[in-house]
Amino acid sequence: MDITGNTVFIPGATSGIGLALALALRERGNTVVIGGRRTDLLEKIAAEHPGVGTVRIDTADAGSIQAAAADVLARFPELNVLITMAGIMRTEDWHSPAFLESAEDTITTNVLGPIRLIAAFVEHLRTRPDATIMTVSSGLAFAPLKVTPSYNASKAAIHMLSETLRLQLADTSVRVVELEPPSVQTDLLPGQADNEHAMPLDEYVAEVMGIIEARPDVAEIQVERVKFLRYAEARGDYEKVVAVLNASDPH
Template identity: 55%
Template sequence: MKTTGNTILITGGTSGIGLGLALRLHEAGNKVIVAGRRKELLDQIAAGHPGIDTLVLDVTDPASIAGARETVTRTHPELNVLVNNAGIQLPEPLLEGDSLRVAEDTVTTNLLGPIRMVNAFLPHLTAKEDAVVINVSSGLAFVPLPITATYNATKAAIHSFTESLRVQLADTSVQVIELVPPAVRTTLMGQQDNEHAMPLEDFLTEALNLLHTQPDAKEILVDNVKFLRHATANGTYDDVLAMLSAY
């Protein structure tokens, strides 16, 4: 992936990793469109960062995705990068009554959302040079955090979907990249002050440096996530799972 001169749509871009990526990529000389559900946050981003465009988008709503495709391909026909970042992570105590609601919401947002976005935008992207789909998964795709059972499962599914997508698009102009964050200090699970999580700015610096120095990368793995990504290969899976089970 080239790291400048792109037109990039980022879902879930109003906070955390999504907003961080948007600001860094904008500063690097890319046109960035931040998409999210809350118009008031989008308005604040647009006002505070001239040059960044915004789009109201709910990835759980197929009609909203269809409308976003129509709007973005009309207003930004040069769009060549889609970053599927929108997601939720909620505690899911499986013995409690509302765990099914959490599971269903998580699947709709974290799995169906990116799949629907890819299906909506792929016809446009395959007609562009230097096109890229970046799917944001998680280190928990490889060793689960038991309290967020369905979150882990959706991220494992995104990993598998991304692998298949890459193979199917091998003969097209579209590069497929999986960005695999570790625990990062964001509000996703209220871990913005968690000393065990990676500072957001450190994550962004390392991840974007990897994108810049490894333009053909299939996965972007910062050092802090490698103990999860390679746990099975390293024979440490049971130990890592036991550690995560204590949270």
């Protein structure tokens, strides 16, 4: 993915990593469209950042995705980058069936959401001479945080989906890039924005932008902090990493 000159749609960009990445891409000369469920937030962002496009979308709703895709493509026919940012993270206790609703919501948003988004845009992206689908997994796709089982599973699914789509779409103009965040200071979980174990948001996005600029053909965007989790099994210290992760509870 080139660092500039793109038209980018980021559903799930009204806060956190999504919004910070959207603004960083905008500063680098990209046309950026953000999506979210809350129209008041979208209006506020549009007012504060003139030129940023907005569209209402609920990625847990298949109909909303189809409507938003039609809107985005009608207004921004040069679209060549889709970043499937939208996601949720919840703690769950599987000692009783009370976890089920949360688990189903997580899988719907974090797995079905990106699948439906890709389905809505892939045909168009294949018509562009240089296109990118950026998925968003997590360091927790590679080492589990005990309190977020469905989130861990959803991000592991996104990792393998990304690996497979990269193979399938190799004969097209569409690149598949996987963004693999560590714990970042956002509101993804209560208290995470102030968690000293999490990476400051501005530092994270700055490092991501540096990676994209230095390595436009990168398949997995990994800041240094996430490699502790990402390569635990390859290093042979997986059990130690899992123990450290769950002792410090960085989320």
